[in-house]
Amino acid sequence: MRAKRGNPNRFITQTHSRKEAPLPELPEVETVARGLRERILGKKIRSAKLRSPKHKTENPRNFSSLLTGKTVTDIERRGKHLLVHLSENKTLWCHLGMTGRFVEADSAYKLDKHDHAHFVFAKGKSYTALAFRDVRKFGHLRLVHTDELSTLPEIASLGPEPLTISSQDFVALFSARKRVIKPALLDQHILAGIGNIYADETLHAAGIHPQTRCMDIDKTTLQALHKIIQKTLKKAISSMGTTVDNYSGVNGEPGKFQSYLKVYGREGQPCHKCGAPIIREVIAGRSAHYCEICQSIR
């Protein structure tokens, strides 16, 4: 399946021996938000259908009538949440979970069994039809009142955005905690948007062992981690996210960041820095990938 044996420039791609979910994290969700802006911003919802009533969704009965006729006024990302703001104080609040995605689904499109909703947006002669697909059903689509968004616990309790937090605030966020760094990075209440891939990648780049307690990491290293996180997320966004055997873009465009992965999904393969095999170890219930030589800070 994958890749390019013998191509030194594709050293990462060829190492993936398994089909892995893309795990929508901040860069992937940002990519989707941008794709949605291009396609549906300013358009009016002509139809909205929910085809899997079992899927986590609010107002399943009224879904169609509540959405039809509303206009998409703004699309924002907060952590891994997608907020599609509509006219009349409505917001379509989406989370992609592990496998959620939007796919273009015009009249020729054959709905997949995992397409839980279908939308048609229009402005003048310009139509866009999208399906919301979510194989594992960990994501959701919910219709909420825009002015009540900030009262929703899932949104209100989110930590700051990693791309805009200052270095000082970042250091303050972690330096006093007893917790282990990897789960702390994954904790959306502390910082919003980082998931398993970028936690592992940034810790490797910063030379920090994933089991290190936050308070044991000196300030200089935390400052370095802050920089690395911003750099990595920006690069991933400009690469349109990480795609392994799936698509992160709205129209199915694969991301390109997977070719830069240095530890994630590379268990047993040589570290690109030192050659030691990459370790995979379950930490706090999730796979952590790291190099025990390069990530000696602990």
Added chain:
DNA sequence: AGTTATACCTCTAGGC
């Protein structure tokens, strides 16, 4: 407070 396990759900690579 912080940690860990468990549940939610479907699919696929890889082992046997």
Added chain:
DNA sequence: TGCCTAGA
């Protein structure tokens, strides 16, 4: 070839 399970 197919069945089964770990892990996404």
Added chain:
DNA sequence: GTATAAC
């Protein structure tokens, strides 16, 4: 991926 219950 996340929420929740349980040490």
